[in-house]
Amino acid sequence: MTLASSIWIWVGVFLTFCIFSFLYKDNPFYKFAEHLFVGVSVGYSISISYHNVLHPDLIVPLFKHGELLNIIPLIFGLCYFARFIPKVSWLVRLPMGLVLGFGAGAAIPAVLQANIIRQVQGAVLTPEIFQGWNFFVWALISLIGVICTVIYFYFSKERKKSTKFAAEIGIIFLMIGFGASFGYTVMARISLLIGRFQFLLRDWLGIIQ
Amino acid sequence: MKIFQALAKIDRKIIFAILAVVIIVPLIKPLGIISRASNRAEAVFNAVDAIPPGKSLMISIDFDPGSQAELYPMLNAILRHAFAKDVKVILLGLWLTGMGLGEEALSITSQEYNKVYGEDYVFLGWRSGVLPVILGMGEDIKRTFPTDYYGQSLNDLPMMNDIRNYRDIPFFITLSAGDPGMNTWIAYAQSRYGLKMGAGTTAVSAADAYPFLQTGQLTGLLGGMKGASEYEFLVREKGYSQALTPASQAMDSQSLAHLLILILIVLGNIGFFFIRKTTAFKGEK
Numbered sequence: 001m002t003l004a005s006s007i008w009i010w011v012g013v014f015l016t017f018c019i020f021s022f023l024y025k026d027n028p029f030y031k032f033a034e035h036l037f038v039g040v041s042v043g044y045s046i047s048i049s050y051h052n053v054l055h056p057d058l059i060v061p062l063f064k065h066g067e068l069l070n071i072i073p074l075i076f077g078l079c080y081f082a083r084f085i086p087k088v089s090w091l092v093r094l095p096m097g098l099v100l101g102f103g104a105g106a107a108i109p110a111v112l113q114a115n116i117i118r119q120v121q122g123a124v125l126t127p128e129i130f131q132g133w134n135f136f137v138w139a140l141i142s143l144i145g146v147i148c149t150v151i152y153f154y155f156s157k158e159r160k161k162s163t164k165f166a167a168e169i170g171i172i173f174l175m176i177g178f179g180a181s182f183g184y185t186v187m188a189r190i191s192l193l194i195g196r197f198q199f200l201l202r203d204w205l206g207i208i209q
Numbered sequence: 210m211k212i213f214q215a216l217a218k219i220d221r222k223i224i225f226a227i228l229a230v231v232i233i234v235p236l237i238k239p240l241g242i243i244s245r246a247s248n249r250a251e252a253v254f255n256a257v258d259a260i261p262p263g264k265s266l267m268i269s270i271d272f273d274p275g276s277q278a279e280l281y282p283m284l285n286a287i288l289r290h291a292f293a294k295d296v297k298v299i300l301l302g303l304w305l306t307g308m309g310l311g312e313e314a315l316s317i318t319s320q321e322y323n324k325v326y327g328e329d330y331v332f333l334g335w336r337s338g339v340l341p342v343i344l345g346m347g348e349d350i351k352r353t354f355p356t357d358y359y360g361q362s363l364n365d366l367p368m369m370n371d372i373r374n375y376r377d378i379p380f381f382i383t384l385s386a387g388d389p390g391m392n393t394w395i396a397y398a399q400s401r402y403g404l405k406m407g408a409g410t411t412a413v414s415a416a417d418a419y420p421f422l423q424t425g426q427l428t429g430l431l432g433g434m435k436g437a438s439e440y441e442f443l444v445r446e447k448g449y450s451q452a453l454t455p456a457s458q459a460m461d462s463q464s465l466a467h468l469l470i471l472i473l474i475v476l477g478n479i480g481f482f483f484i485r486k487t488t489a490f491k492g493e494k
Contacts, residue, residue: 023225041306048305053337056356106340106397114396114426122424142423171369181416184433188279188412190466191434194459195234195278208236209453 252429270302272386334358
């Protein structure tokens, strides 16, 4: 066992215990660590944004190389701050409109293709399903799951007999999906806890390699 | 019946303490539970393995220190694999707060394999705006990232001479903790430019990734710390690295913690049903 000599490891240990203290109850140590985390994240983000974006993409081209076209994005960017001045707060709509317009235009076809069209193709047309009987059976189960789940979410008509039965099958598939997600979520949270214990046992106490 | 009532009312602090013991003990005294690689992890490994020496693997750090335990071991294992195979690496990220982790991983692994910055690997860093970055690189990487993370022009980095856009990237991996991440790369880079890609995700997002595996939009998947341990296992088994494998080290603790949670769920449910049954019976009287 060799205790860490780096001051930053000790700071990390102190903050880890501050956060763990919430398991007992809410307290000032937890609040301190929480606020520190938020502050450091924002400060770090501002610093990286300046050095990686504002400086190389705006300040250098505009003020050092004299590329005047960069005034346009500068003005659009400044319009965001118009929100703080009530008289001209409407100006914020200009950059927001641009961002929303570009975002929607780029997103609609791409997301439709990736998340709807390809998924529908995958549900029925994957060539791999003919490689063997087990592939075929799983593909069939998957197809039944998709159809029954979609029927469950069809609310425009009262469910009777066959549609009611299909919707109930759909609920089973949904529950299996939720169960898988829950299982993975448990795994994720345990992983994070293990990560912290590894830090304490390895980096701080030197008990493990 | 008292035992069931006691089960249903276990103080959560006792559960936390048991969980801590269950995690700490196997870390100190490993049980040696064998962990094998899934076919999903093997698919990612094989795709990296198939990149010819001298060609480039692109990795996107789409996570921050909050997901370090799950995704950072993946990043290290993939970097070691690529460097051992003499595959060049382009690292970038959509999450600004993950840049420090990327820099650290590159610094550690490049030294292990004597790799030179600009010739064997490049760290592009982060740029604002997610869609313009992903779509822009599909046309021209140097126009999207005129400079690297350190402010050096990409034109001055020899490795970037032969790389123009996604067509020059044989394989891409996103290490994704949420949005922007795997879904964004699939929608804008894979669907639009046909970029061949795999994903390493946090366990929380892993369930969402399976549909993309089935359709072939993802070549392979590393899910959570288990996925990281699988990749570490493959890299070690093939002799590419003998470095420490933190995710594999954690698997004993992970397995025991899962077992504990399963037992608690079963006990909790048994207690709940018995108490309900007793209460209902008394109510009828």
